[in-house]
Amino acid sequence: MVTKDEKKKLISEIIAYWSKDWNKFVRDALCARLDREQQAIIESVQHNPMTAVAxxxxxxxxxxxxxxxxxxxYLTPRFNEKGVLVGNTKxxxxxxxGRQVKNIMTPEIRRLIRAARAKFPFCCPGRLVADDIRTDYEEWFLTGFKADDNATESWSGFHAANTMFVITEASGISEIVYNAIEGNLQGNSRMLIVFNPNITTGYAARAMKSERFAKFRLSSLNAENVVKKQVIIPGQVDYEWVKDKVINWCSPIQQTDFNEGEGDFKWEGSLYRPNDLFRVKVLGMFPKVSEDVLIPYEWIEIANRNWQELQANGFIPVKSCKLGVDVAGMGRDNSVLCPRYGNYITQFEVHQSAGRADHMHVVGMTIPYLKKKGAKAFIDTIGEGAGVYSRLLEEEFTNAFSCKYSEGADGLHDITGEYEFANMRAYLYWALRDWLNPKNGFGAALPPCDQLMEEATETKWKFLSNGKIIIEAKEDIKKRIKRSPDYMDALANTFYPRDYSFISDEELLKDFL
Structure with a gap:
């Protein structure tokens, strides 16, 4: 016969086992069947403080x-040997x-708890009261309630050893509420936001570009029920619904018009272009971004995927290196080196200078690249970069080039030969845009980098009255993202054209790639 103490020890060991892998708890205890993408989200919440799901x-x-x-x-509270709660969880x-809490969130919780208790009576203790789970411990509970701008004090009681905030329909929550929630993100805390990406502004939209969040996108095209054309996971989107939306919300296109950056996709052997409804409701993508945004989010995603595929296949670059160097000065945190080999970026190399002008260290980072055959470095020499450039010339590295964003761009055009630019910065940023545009077929390959993602998708452009393109001032970008776009500058520098002045405008960009 199993004693009470032996039973308590066994339960403790089972909980400890589940605590190491939350997906095992979901599968074994909650009896829930998750697909691979959903399992990845659970793993993220287990290990990452902040997770966003579009x-x-x-x-x-x-x-x-x-x-x-x-x-x-149930896997984060901690008890001592006497069963006293020593690490509380809220x-x-x-x-x-309130309807979304009561009709969507609470029923999911109740169904999962009922399934768990039917299999393991000791599992998921607590009383289900309205939208809450209340245990015998006042400091261990789950509660659900409507987010209210006029009741931010509701969040003031969420200080605990373990705290978690789960926000559904997150794009509808105000900045006031998010600020109140973030004030409680201390200790072992988690924040999970899930939403349909129906607007491109606000906290949730920014989270999908922020380095603070682990980010996921659940596309209905990848749902198991849709892929297998039968109901494998009850309640999830099914094949017939997606098929109907493809017919009614998408336009057939030819291979020559296919542009993955527009959200174009393949469905049952044919190619389609989605409207905004399909992008949001089916693909889990944001509606098309404003025309003044320099680089769409999806273009960066495609370049990241290209890079990951090359990595998986053991790709080794053979082209010579074009190195972009952005040097940190006083008040800026990072010097960034971006080595580009044709269409492939290996990794951004970053030196955190803590606001100091650390020229010699950056010189030391740059020299190994310049010693490689055919390599060239393009250094922003407005400000602190001038010192790095001068030192490299003293060391007789004639393959280092001064890159000034303020210099003129006369005679330089975009890849179509149609557009002209107000200055060198505008040309370089647009050359980067042309390179990333999937329609141009360069196959740009970028390592995943949250900082670059944010900088690229937060940069705007416009036409001047003379018809030339100009990029918004760096100071305006810094106001939004709270830092300098160092990664973007370093990558853009790799397209600097002046040592190629003998090449025709039509071949200029292609030669660089």
Missing amino acids: SGTARGKDFVAACASLCFM VAMTAPT
Whole structure:
């Protein structure tokens, strides 16, 4: 006969086993079947403080959020040998309306708890009261309530050893509420936001570009029910629904018109271009960005995917290196080196100078690249970069070139030969845009980098009255992202054209690639 102490020890060992892999708890205890992408979200919440999920319709975002909430609720509290709670846990689930909490979030929680208790009676203790789970410990609970701009004090009680905030329909939550939530992100804390990406502004949209968040996109085209054309996971989007939306919300296109950067996709042997409804409701993508944004989010995603495929195949670059160097000065944190080999970026190399002008260190980082055959370095010499450039010339590295954003761009055009530019900065940024545009077919390959993603998609452009293109002032970009666009500058520098002045405008960009 198993004694009470032996039973308590066994339960403790089982909880400890699940704590190491939350997906095992979801599968074994909650009896939930998650697809691979949903499992990746659970793993992210287990290990990352902040996770953002943009999702298509009926893709299971609220279900996986409920699973993550219960993982945190039951796998993070800590008890001493006498069974006294020594590490408390508080979970808050919220949404823009009370209906969303009561009709969407709470039912998912209740279904999962019932399934868990049917299999393991000791599992998921606590009383289900309204939209809450209340345990015998006052400081261990899960609660659900509407997010209210006029009741930010509701968040003031969420200080605990373990705290989690789960926000569904996150694009409908105000900045006021997010600020109140972030004030509680201390200790072992988690923040999970899930939403349909129906607007391109606000906290949720920025989260999908921020280095602070682990980011996921749930496309209905990848749903297991859709791929296998049968209901494998009840409640998820099904094949017939997606098929109907392809017919009614998408336009057939030819291979010559295919542009993955526009969200174009292949469906049952044919190619389609989605409208904004399909982008949001099915693909889990934002609607098309404003025309004044320099580089769409999707272009960066494609370049990241190209890079990951090359890495998986053991790609070794053979082209000579074009090195872009952006040197940190006083008040800026990072000097960034960007080595580009044709269409392939290896990795950004970063030196955190803590606001000091550390010229010799950057020189030391640059020299190994310049010693390689055919290599060239392009250094921003407005400001601190001038010192690095001068030192390299003293060391007789004649393959280092001064790059000044303020210099003229007369005679330089975009890849079509149509556009002209107000200055060298505008030309270089547009050359980067042409390179990343999937329609141009360069196959740009970029290592995933949250900082570059944010900088590229936050940069805007416009036409001057003389018809030339200009990029918005760096100071305006810094106001939005709270730092200098160092990664963007370093990458743009690799397209500097002046040592290629003998090449025709039509061949200029292609030669660089």
